[in-house]
Amino acid sequence: MERYLKALYLFLTTAIGIEMEYQLNFIVEVIAMIGTLSGSIFILSLFFTQGQQLGNWSWEQALIIQGIYTLLDGITNTVLRPNLREIVNYVREGTLDFVLLKPIDSQFWVSLRTFSPSGLPEIGLGATLVIYACNQLGVVLNINQLVRIIIILASSSITLYSIWFLVAATSIWFVKTWNATEVLRAILSSGRYPVSAYSLTLRFIFTFILPITFLTTVPAEIIIGDSGYNMIYIGILIAVFFFSLSRMFWIHALKYYTSASS
């Protein structure tokens, strides 16, 4: 465990080291960070000007969903995207060999090897938004509530990660699957709005096939207090299910890894 924490710390510091190695690139990265942030704010501002109901959600309630979506998007840009995009390269160039030969879990390595700081402000923005909307709605954020929020958001993040990882891991067979993950990203962006704002068919898909409902809508319901403990348990269960699935799939996929010739 200690070995893993130490490795994680070094992954983080070397990632920052790589970003800072090129001064110009670092400046560009900061600009990109500002760009991502202002993009998110712009979409939110469009949302602000509407001020109407979405599904059966009041505007402030929907704002919580926006906040959670922004937060998850931030996590995506910081951790998921930079790492899972690399899986394709590991397979194509055969450098997965080095990962597999390390006495460390390969899924851990390929999922957390690098970080991109450009998503961090988005995470901050998302959190701020949730807190702001809670204030507007008069939701009291006590410790108990906060723990529940953290648990459900952690479950959402793990579910999101696992689905993404499942798609990225198929590159062991198909080598180039980055397009598929982009499609996935587009679908996931439907999590911006409450599930009840969509048609019945989509609602069904988002709840039972791609658990988008559980990424943003359910956590928002829990924050507002519309959902009880049951939903938290279901959220955790879904996270555990998808995470186990991603793990089994990865281990299975590695049996088919043929390694690029050298």
Added chain:
Amino acid sequence: MKDRAIIDVEQLSKTYQISDKDPGFKGTLKHFLSRKTFGVEAVKNVSFKIQPGEIVGFLGANGAGKTTILKMLCGLIYPSSGSIYVDGFNPAKRQNDFLKNITLVMGQKQQLIWDLPPMDSLQVNAAIYGLSESEATNRIKELSIMLELGEELYRPVRKLSLGQRMKTELLASLLHKPSVLFLDEPTLGLDVNAQARVRSFLSEYNRKTGATILLTSHYMADITALCSRVLCIHKGELFYDGGLNSLTNKLTPYRELRIELKDQFNPKEFENYGIIKTNTDRFIEIRILRTELPKVISRILERFEVIDIEIKDPPIEELIGKLFNQRRI
């Protein structure tokens, strides 16, 4: 004898599923729409044993199956059939205790972080192998002296020369004191000096630590400098396992001379010295018996005005192929 062997391979085979693509757009379409895959036997019924501390060379042409065997020994590729034991482990399971004891160096792939100095990558590796800071520092010091590395460790990898990079790759691969080393073309693309340095490092490492080394190369010089025992692979089959000396005589009884002359010449005049391979204008290539080399060279120098003379081994692919065919027929 069996339980003493550190590497024990029996009846190992590997079949790859591949699909070919015809050239051109039409071929691309066909390849995309109806891909026909077929099995290619990359390794066929290979068996051998290696004792601890041995340096064994793997010889074979490109595509002979050397790398595939090496990767199965590391546990990167699952064998189609047969059994492998390395240090008492089944490599395909990739247990941590096994991985901590082996290393794979690939001349064509690199694990060091391109944008950062090797030191950063070394720290990551040290953490992953669970080395303490003082252990890692000592180990890096020890290896960098053997490899003659100094400030290179603090310079971004992308600024290093190929030779320096290979040496730092070796350092990174050996940080955790593995006792079994798999080296796949470790001297590929290096100049003669750098090749020699890598070789002398490997033999010193073997002497000091008693590590077992299995290396592939298609530079004959690597093999002759390091290995007393060689395994020859051709088209996935092991057809020679034994001492290097008897093989060298079989493999390279000939040397090739490439001579540049000052003036045009009559090729007929060279027929007495050896077999003429090519001759163009002022250049001639002849194949002569190794034992007659000094005699022939001095005679040529006496008779002709020579500008340049180059002595080389005939291409190893050609020789192995020939030997393989002799054995078969």
